[in-house]
Amino acid sequence: MYELTELIKVIGNVSLDTFWFPIMIWTICCALAFLFLKTREKLNPLFHYHLRTAAILSLPLGIAVAAIMSKVPEWFASSNLETAFFIVQNPIEIVPGANPSSAELSVIQWQEPSFFIGAATVLISLISLFMIGRLISSYAALKSLYNNLSLTELQEIPHEIDRTNNKPVKLAFHDHPLVPFTFGWKQPVIVLPKILQHEPEKLDMALQHELIHIKRGDYLLQLALSMIESLFWFHPLIRYGNQEIDTYREISCDQEVLSKSDFSIKSYANLLYELVPLNTGVGKLSVSMAVKNSTLKKRIKTMKYHKLHKASFRQSIFFLFLMILGITLPIACSDLRGPEMASPEELENASYEFRNINMTINGKEVINMEGEAGAASTGLSAFFLNANEYGVFKISPARFDGGVNAGNIDGSKLNFTINEMDVSITSSTPILTGIDKTSVWVQHSPKKTTGFSHGVASANSPLEEYISVHDSEASKKEDYFVVVEQMPKLIGGMRGLQAKVEYPQKARRAGIEGRVTVQFIVNEQGNVENAKVVRGIGGGADEEALRVIKEVQFEPGIQRGKPVRVQYALSINFRLENSDYTSSSQKYDGAIPQEMAIQLSEAQNGTISGTVYTKDGEALSGANVIIEGTDRGAATNPSGEFSIAGLEPGSYTVSVSYVGYENTKVKVGL
Numbered sequence: 193m194y195e196l197t198e199l200i201k202v203i204g205n206v207s208l209d210t211f212w213f214p215i216m217i218w219t220i221c222c223a224l225a226f227l228f229l230k231t232r233e234k235l236n237p238l239f240h241y242h243l244r245t246a247a248i249l250s251l252p253l254g255i256a257v258a259a260i261m262s263k264v265p266e267w268f269a270s271s272n273l274e275t276a277f278f279i280v281q282n283p284i285e286i287v288p289g290a291n292p293s294s295a296e297l298s299v300i301q302w303q304e305p306s307f308f309i310g311a312a313t314v315l316i317s318l319i320s321l322f323m324i325g326r327l328i329s330s331y332a333a334l335k336s337l338y339n340n341l342s343l344t345e346l347q348e349i350p351h352e353i354d355r356t357n358n359k360p361v362k363l364a365f366h367d368h369p370l371v372p373f374t375f376g377w378k379q380p381v382i383v384l385p386k387i388l389q390h391e392p393e394k395l396d397m398a399l400q401h402e403l404i405h406i407k408r409g410d411y412l413l414q415l416a417l418s419m420i421e422s423l424f425w426f427h428p429l430i431r432y433g434n435q436e437i438d439t440y441r442e443i444s445c446d447q448e449v450l451s452k453s454d455f456s457i458k459s460y461a462n463l464l465y466e467l468v469p470l471n472t473g474v475g476k477l478s479v480s481m482a483v484k485n486s487t488l489k490k491r492i493k494t495m496k497y498h499k500l501h502k503a504s505f506r507q508s509i510f511f512l513f514l515m516i517l518g519i520t521l522p523i524a525c526s527d528l529r530g531p532e533m534a535s536p537e538e539l540e541n542a543s544y545e546f547r548n549i550n551m552t553i554n555g556k557e558v559i560n561m562e563g564e565a566g567a568a569s570t571g572l573s574a575f576f577l578n579a580n581e582y583g584v585f586k587i588s589p590a591r592f593d594g595g596v597n598a599g600n601i602d603g604s605k606l607n608f609t610i611n612e613m614d615v616s617i618t619s620s621t622p623i624l625t626g627i628d629k630t631s632v633w634v635q636h637s638p639k640k641t642t643g644f645s646h647g648v649a650s651a652n653s654p655l656e657e658y659i660s661v662h663d664s665e666a667s668k669k670e671d672y673f674v675v676v677e678q679m680p681k682l683i684g685g686m687r688g689l690q691a692k693v694e695y696p697q698k699a700r701r702a703g704i705e706g707r708v709t710v711q712f713i714v715n716e717q718g719n720v721e722n723a724k725v726v727r728g729i730g731g732g733a734d735e736e737a738l739r740v741i742k743e744v745q746f747e748p749g750i751q752r753g754k755p756v757r758v759q760y761a762l763s764i765n766f767r768l769e770n771s772d773y774t775s776s777s778q779k780y781d782g783a784i785p786q787e788m789a790i791q792l793s794e795a796q797n798g799t800i801s802g803t804v805y806t807k808d809g810e811a812l813s814g815a816n817v818i819i820e821g822t823d824r825g826a827a828t829n830p831s832g833e834f835s836i837a838g839l840e841p842g843s844y845t846v847s848v849s850y851v852g853y854e855n856t857k858v859k860v861g862l
Contacts, residue, residue: 761814
């Protein structure tokens with residue numbers, strides 16, 4: 193199901209640019225054209241017919257030309273020509289997909305616009321195929337009718353009609369009461385009802401009408417319009433346009449018949465009245481004298497103006513091509529642009545680096561690191577840059593939470609706009625090796641810091657967290673390891689620690705009990721520094737826990753044979769006598785280690801995240817989480833959660849340790 197959903201999203205993203213956007217441009221142009229023609233009722237009906245036909249024909253032609261224009265890019269890119277008359281920013285953010293986690297597979301993002309657009313496109317395409325099938329069925333029915341007709345050469349009919357048409361025309365009379373119609377291109381066939389066979393004047397008028405259709409090539413135009421209506425059946429302007437075309441095609445034909453013959457308007461009108469109840473029979477794959485009650489009055493009313501409309505057929509065709517050009521060009525020469533993005537695979541294989549960084553904001557030089565090494569990592573990483581009084585920027589060619597698509601990378605230049613700042617960054621080397629151009633996502637923090645100047649981390653590393661970790665003042669006080677080769681050991685164990693606890697009278701009177709978690713640093717001498725409560729219960733218990741923790745002594749952590757500062761956490765349990773409070777952490781008496789468990793929530797995009805629980809389901813704060821075989825690790829927060837980023841793809845073992853609990857391990861495939 194996930195793969196099908198992603199396929200539908202891809203269809204939605206592609207069809208938006210190649211199908212729906214051209215249709216939107218055509219709709220605007222065509223609506224304006226139809227509105228103009230509506231105000232010009234006295235215009236020659238032949239012009240009305242051809243201009244409306246041109247408007248309909250320009251839709252598939254415009255889509256085709258737009259597709260061709262999008263495939264020509266190298267020539268236009270090498271020149272400084274802009275191939276678009278106007279550009280519309282894509283309202284849908286198209287994001288390259290990544291390998292989904294099992295959690296993501298179970299939660300499909302149905303609500304994304306690209307999914308709805310893709311689903312609508314697929315549904316419309318299926319119905320269009322059905323409509324084309326109906327058209328083919330109509331053609332088969334017409335072919336069957338043709339095989340049953342008794343055909344006669346038109347030249348054999350002794351009637352005074354216009355015989356200037358050079359095409360060989362055949363004539364047939366049909367037993368059924370069908371409206372006179374014509375089909376075929378190279379060898380046109382006129383089919384008339386037998387009721388006209390013995391009425392010379394009516395026969396002449398019907399023949400003259402159909403011969404004009406043949407002379408003007410109306411059959412080919414009707415065939416093209418029928419196919420367009422089948423493909424774009426959902427568009428109301430297509431249906432409206434074809435109805436108007438049918439009306440003006442017959443009106444223009446009526447007027448030409450009356451202009452080139454001695455038929456009286458009354459006789460011709462009477463013929464139209466007689467044709468109203470007849471069956472159209474063959475549908476859209478022919479041109480006929482089909483008369484609708486809704487248009488009969490209009491056809492008869494315009495007959496009296498036939499002498500006023502004597503424009504040439506060539507002039508009308510010229511306007512037809514002019515209209516096609518006028519609507520096709522805006523479709524072909526407009527662009528729906530979304531961010532130009534590299535795929536996750538391209539970014540993973542690209543080297544992302546800055547050398548000799550120069551940064552300007554609103555035209556003012558802010559950073560000039562000429563001669564410095566800069567920073568480098570994979571294309572899926574983020575670059576953190578401290579711009580002093582302008583705050584800190586997090587920049588990545590990979591999309592990340594909290595980031596906005598604000599600019600692009602072009603070779604050794606990076607430009608973006610965020611929070612009313614126009615930022616330009618240049619590097620002495622290409623920023624993305626293997627990728628010339630791509631969009632960048634940016635996050636900005638206005639916080640002023642005198643800490644780090646720049647650095648690279650996982651794109652999933654939160655900006656504020658990165659700032660706090662690398663702030664110079666914090667680094668002086670919090671320069672510590674989270675994971676070392678040999679973790680600190682509590683001298684005297686948890687039993688000795690609990691023995692020092694004095695239950696606060698305030699907490700005892702209020703009946704407060706529970707677990708207080710204290711986070712601290714074990715320095716090189718094994719002493720406790722910077723102790724703070726990360727999970728408390730109040731009633732004076734928090735202060736008592738801090739007092740006890742500050743008095744304990746540890747064997748210091750060892751890294752590469754030397755004592756180092758290590759972040760650590762311990763929990764002090766407060767339980768009243770005869771209490772029902774039975775947390776597993778309180779049941780621990782220092783002799784039998786308790787069990788804990790790890791629940792992973794993410795293992796993708798270089799990040800492993802999860803939560804550490806006690807056996808009874810309590811979140812365990814301050815537990816040490818390490819990736820075995822690496823120097824990567826973290827401590828769980830007050831909610832028992834941890835996140836380790838910047839890992840390469842592969843298999844890892846996650847190990848969790850906590851004083852008083854058995855070490856727990858779990859294998860993860862990233």
